[in-house]
Amino acid sequence: MTWGGVIQLLTLLLLVVILFCISTFTSFLRGQRRTTLPLSLFFGLTGYVLLRMAATSLWGVPMLSPALISLLTFLAVVSSALFALSTYLRLRTSQRHAYQRTILDPLTELLNRFGLQQDLLSLPSAPVVLAVLDVNQLKVINDQYGHSEGDRYLQTISQHLKAYLADDTVLCRWGGDEFVILFPGHPQDKVRKILTTVQQAIPSVLPGICAFSFGIAVFETPPQFERAFALADHQMYEEKQQQALTGDPATIDLGLYAFSQQLETLATPEEVIRTGLARTRTLLHFDMATYIEVSSDGMLARHLDQDPAITALLPGFVLNLHVPFTPMPALVVRTGATVISVDYPNHPLAFASWIEAGVKTTILTPVLIAGRVVGILTLIHLSTWKVVTLEMQRMLELAALRFGHALELFQVAETTRLNLEGGLLGRQSSVSTTRTIPWPLLPGLRLASRPPSSRQC
Known part of the structure; x- marks a missing residue:
């Protein structure tokens, strides 16, 4: 074997070693379990070209025929393009997954609060029915059956909502035991009927207690969302009050008792x-x-x-x-x-x-x-x-x-x-026990310095 053939053989062996080592190491850094073909070709052929240049410079021996060199150069270009494309697609996928993690609730896979706020910006300027749902007695379920059971109950509710609601509705887990739903272009009576159906379809963990209470309101533009949310939330609390389901009674009574003691x-x-x-x-x-x-x-x-x-x-x-x-x-x-x-x-x-x-x-x-x-x-x-x-x-x-x-x-x-x-003083008092005695004025308390006005509050 001539000296040139030995150099070519050693170069090819080094090419294989470099291809394997660099590709494996780079895949490890990128968190991949296996190397990919574009990645291997890219680093392997790049390593070969560098070795060829070094060998030619040191010994003046051409390593391969011009035709084979052209073929390898073409493969190097193709592998570089494939590597760049795969890197771009992987980056886009990673960015999409990262964005989804910011807008989705991991437990229910519904939109979270941030995700709903992003969706609000894309809604058309038309009437939208907003529904606020609050899971009844979730704290009691967590205390009696464990938080895992409470999580499963939240997942059950979200699955029923997905099954019963139309595709154009926007579902969101607002936080904790509260859900928010947007119904673009739906009449209020239809929304109330749908939610009542879902309410009755969900099996209750606690006997005699429906899964959730809800309230609804209407808004047309994103700036009106806050007002509609307050109205729907208040309506939901009124429903809870009627059902005597306003949270954990012991917790509420304790808070009111402490406040009463302060008074x-x-x-x-x-x-x-x-x-x-x-x-x-x-x-x-x-x-x-x-x-x-x-x-x-x-x-x-x-x-x-x-x-x-x-x-x-x-x-x-x-x-x-x-x-x-x-x-x-x-x-x-x-x-x-x-x-x-x-x-x-x-x-x-x-x-x-x-x-x-x-x-x-x-x-x-x-x-x-x-x-x-x-x-x-x-x-x-x-x-x-x-x-x-x-x-x-x-x-x-x-x-x-x-x-x-x-x-x-x-x-x-x-x-x-x-x-x-x-x-x-020796005289009968004319003060009647039923007469209201004025409470003394509190001096120095005014809203603003202004002349008396006949306008009313």
């Missing part, structure tokens, strides 16, 4: 209003809280507590100015019950100037003494539409109950004092 430490009406009402507003994350004193012919705003970050003024709201009743407070006085408006601008009893000021959600709760409404505690939210849960309502009603009790004790004490003073 019990506040003895005077002023303490209840200054501290208790502010604490209620802060705990429930509302922007403003007010106390309005009522009489037979009108009302008098006596106190305002608001988030320091809120600089908006409520038109017509002036402290210590007697004004006639507006429709919503009048309804509270007439019924003696809490009035809630999640979507204040569209409430039939809404006050026009408050709508202009941006009020979006309100809760009005009566303060009672001996069954008679003597005042109203109000929570107001301006920054966004707010879901009002049963627990929120109960907390404000607890504050109103405590305030009414403190007022009653104050009036009894004042009546006793005046009767004693009248007896010591």
